[in-house]
Amino acid sequence: MASQLLRIATAGSVDDGKSTLIGRLLYDSKAIFEDQLSSVERTSHARGQDAPDLALLTDGLRAEREQGITIDVAYRYFATPKRKFIIADTPGHIQYTRNMVTGASTADVALILIDARNGVLEQSRRHAFLASLLGIPHLVLCINKMDLVGYSQERFEEIRADFRAFATKLAVSDLTFIPVSALVGDNVVTRSENMPWYEGTGLLRHLEDLHVASDRNLIDARFPVQYVIRPHQSSHATLHDFRGYAGTVAGGTFKAGDEVAVLPSGFHSRVAKVWGPGGTTVTEAFAGQAVTIELTDDIDITRGDLIARPANRPHVGQDIDAMVCWFTSASALTEGATYTIMHTTRSTRASVKQLDYRLDVNTLHRDEDAEQLSLNEIGRVRLRTQQPLLFDSYRRNRDTGSFILIDEATNNTVAAGMITGPSQSEANVVWHGGAVTREQRPTKGLTVWITGLSGSGKSSVAVELERRLVASGRPAYLLDGDNLRHGLNSDLGFSAADRAENVRRVAAVAQLLADAGVVALVSLVSPYRADRDAARAAHEQAGLPFLEVFMDTPLEVCEQRDPKGMYAKARAGEITGFTGIDDPYEAPQSPDLLLRPADGDTAALAGIVLDRVERLGQ
Ligand SMILES: Nc1ncnc2c1ncn2[C@@H]1O[C@H](COP(=O)(O)OS(=O)(=O)O)[C@@H](OP(=O)(O)O)[C@H]1O
Numbered sequence: 305m306a307s308q309l310l311r312i313a314t315a316g317s318v319d320d321g322k323s324t325l326i327g328r329l330l331y332d333s334k335a336i337f338e339d340q341l342s343s344v345e346r347t348s349h350a351r352g353q354d355a356p357d358l359a360l361l362t363d364g365l366r367a368e369r370e371q372g373i374t375i376d377v378a379y380r381y382f383a384t385p386k387r388k389f390i391i392a393d394t395p396g397h398i399q400y401t402r403n404m405v406t407g408a409s410t411a412d413v414a415l416i417l418i419d420a421r422n423g424v425l426e427q428s429r430r431h432a433f434l435a436s437l438l439g440i441p442h443l444v445l446c447i448n449k450m451d452l453v454g455y456s457q458e459r460f461e462e463i464r465a466d467f468r469a470f471a472t473k474l475a476v477s478d479l480t481f482i483p484v485s486a487l488v489g490d491n492v493v494t495r496s497e498n499m500p501w502y503e504g505t506g507l508l509r510h511l512e513d514l515h516v517a518s519d520r521n522l523i524d525a526r527f528p529v530q531y532v533i534r535p536h537q538s539s540h541a542t543l544h545d546f547r548g549y550a551g552t553v554a555g556g557t558f559k560a561g562d563e564v565a566v567l568p569s570g571f572h573s574r575v576a577k578v579w580g581p582g583g584t585t586v587t588e589a590f591a592g593q594a595v596t597i598e599l600t601d602d603i604d605i606t607r608g609d610l611i612a613r614p615a616n617r618p619h620v621g622q623d624i625d626a627m628v629c630w631f632t633s634a635s636a637l638t639e640g641a642t643y644t645i646m647h648t649t650r651s652t653r654a655s656v657k658q659l660d661y662r663l664d665v666n667t668l669h670r671d672e673d674a675e676q677l678s679l680n681e682i683g684r685v686r687l688r689t690q691q692p693l694l695f696d697s698y699r700r701n702r703d704t705g706s707f708i709l710i711d712e713a714t715n716n717t718v719a720a721g722m723i724t725g726p727s728q729s730e731a732n733v734v735w736h737g738g739a740v741t742r743e744q745r746p747t748k749g750l751t752v753w754i755t756g757l758s759g760s761g762k763s764s765v766a767v768e769l770e771r772r773l774v775a776s777g778r779p780a781y782l783l784d785g786d787n788l789r790h791g792l793n794s795d796l797g798f799s800a801a802d803r804a805e806n807v808r809r810v811a812a813v814a815q816l817l818a819d820a821g822v823v824a825l826v827s828l829v830s831p832y833r834a835d836r837d838a839a840r841a842a843h844e845q846a847g848l849p850f851l852e853v854f855m856d857t858p859l860e861v862c863e864q865r866d867p868k869g870m871y872a873k874a875r876a877g878e879i880t881g882f883t884g885i886d887d888p889y890e891a892p893q894s895p896d897l898l899l900r901p902a903d904g905d906t907a908a909l910a911g912i913v914l915d916r917v918e919r920l921g922q
């Protein structure tokens with residue numbers, strides 16, 4: 305593989321020596337153009353300086369930049385024989401949050417500068433926090449101006465200990481400290497002879513050797529469709545019938561032959577071909593590559609849809625929890641406000657249902673009474689979108705996990721957001737507590753969630769459980785997917801989005817029953833892991849026990865039983881998207897209970913579940 309590109313974000317102010325450090329990297333690695341250098345040398349000379357002022361390399365650029373208000377982040381490219389680098393240089397002025405978020409959201413590594421004389425300042429903590437919020441996997445702390453503290457090892461150790469104490473509260477997995485002097489050149493490109501006590505590598509060497517391949521998410525295949533190339537659109541005769549989907553791979557890989565699911569419709573197909581930018585086919589497309597995908601079937605796909613794997617899909621939903629950074633002083637984020645949300649290739653409207661808290665980035669304190677987010681402030685919000693989004697958590701995927709908010713009146717970008725996950729219940733809505741507490745109720749409720757293929761025996765076990773529990777005096781109630789689809793869920797079909805909604809509603813009803821002291825017995829195919837996980841999370845958040853029972857009956861057995869003749873119809877093509885046949889079933893990875901036909905008949909299986917329920921207490 306060609307030398308891997310490293311994306312670097314820098315944080316720190318001019319005073320910390322950031323510009324000089326970048327200049328030093330470019331200068332000592334001979335990565336700057338001759339004309340730039342001679343201009344810097346001339347200017348330095350004119351100012352009576354002997355050595356070139358390396359800060360001019362980046363500051364000159366900044367001066368140009370500040371004339372225009374739109375470009376806040378400058379990207380510098382340089383290369384060594386080992387690697388190519390892009391540095392996002394974000395000025396440390398008032399718009400720091402915005403600049404850091406825009407400049408650093410794709411970074412592999414963040415360089416944070418600390419002036420050795422000043423030690424860890426609020427600003428250093430803020431930058432480190434932002435880097436961790438943005439999910440930048442590697443953090444390099446350059447303790448700069450070591451020449452001004454007599455190259456003191458003690459001072460270096462002191463700053464390192466101080467910063468480490470703060471960093472334990474952050475989600476940073478790789479933290480490196482390098483003592484440098486950008487001005488003199490110590491430990492930037494060449495190892496310093498002034499600090500023999502430092503046994504690590506210099507900055508450039510560290511950046512060259514940084515292993516980032518494993519940081520990339522190669523598992524979750526995601527392809528947000530940017531535009532559809534329709535048949536007859538091309539005048540080229542051979543392309544006359546061509547229908548392709550253009551976009552940038554946002555995770556995992558895509559290659560011809562891959563089975564895919566198109567969301568939100570849930571239709572399945574296969575990748576026929578993957579076209580690269582040059583108009584030739586490529587064997588495989590990776591995250592970050594712009595390609596056109598051709599499928600074997602003609603499916604109705606529009607911009608904003610997403611192609612994924614049948615057994616590995618993003619969340620589909622309208623209720624989203626996210627951390628949001630507010631960018632503008634012209635307005636503030638408040639509950640109830642509505643914005644345009646741009647998420648991957650989809651845009652829709654989003655309203656702020658709730659501002660959970662505002663975060664003090666210096667102390668990491670959460671202010672739950674906050675009523676708004678102003679310029680540079682960060683907080684957690686709950687959003688409701690008009691159309692469902694197809695998303696992952698930002699932690700899992702930076703592309704499908706991030707969005708921006710646009711003010712509909714001014715068309716300005718007012719915020720960037722990082723999705724933490726689907727909204728975790730209505731627990732934060734003002735809940736009108738009744739007069740009776742859960743403890744005061746005569747029985748303790750819980751939810752038994754039985755998942756499995758159609759015909760796996762879910763209903764049989766659930767019916768038997770209900771009978772036995774009620775006979776023993778314990779209130780229990782069966783929520784059967786089939787039955788609920790006649791009433792509560794009669795508006796839902798079997799697309800991935802509808803199934804997600806089906807599961808969400810049934811989980812909400814189960815939660816109410818469990819809260820009331822009833823054993824809610826859910827019998828639902830619920831084929832997607834993410835949906836079941838969300839049901840569990842909602843229960844856990846509300847402090848209610850949740851028991852996931854997996855009816856692990858092999859497909860062949862279910863198909864043989866075929867009590868309603870559904871499998872026969874699915875095989876005959878009379879029903880499409882039937883779970884197990886041409887729709888996926890994502891088996892639970894760690895269910896609370898796993899029941900197999902070999903474990904006994906319905907009565908025996910119900911007995912196993914009952915045992916577990918009784919062990920949870922009354
Ligand atoms: N396309 C498709 N896929 C799966 N199942 C289908 C489909 N179409 C109809 N049915 C019948 O509907 C029952 C499943 O409904 P659920 O509400 O449990 O499904 S889901 O949880 O929303 O996936 C299920 O009933 P059970 O056999 O009781 O599980 C099926 O008989």
Ligand SMILES: Nc1ncnc2c1ncn2[C@@H]1O[C@H](COP(=O)(O)OP(=O)(O)O)[C@@H](O)[C@H]1O
Nearest residue numbers: 757758759760761762763764865867904905906
């Ligand atoms: N443990 C079992 N052993 C043998 N047959 C079973 C068992 N459990 C259920 N069945 C039979 O399998 C069929 C499907 O069961 P059902 O409970 O309706 O499944 P599901 O609710 O998962 O669709 C029924 O005909 C039922 O009699």
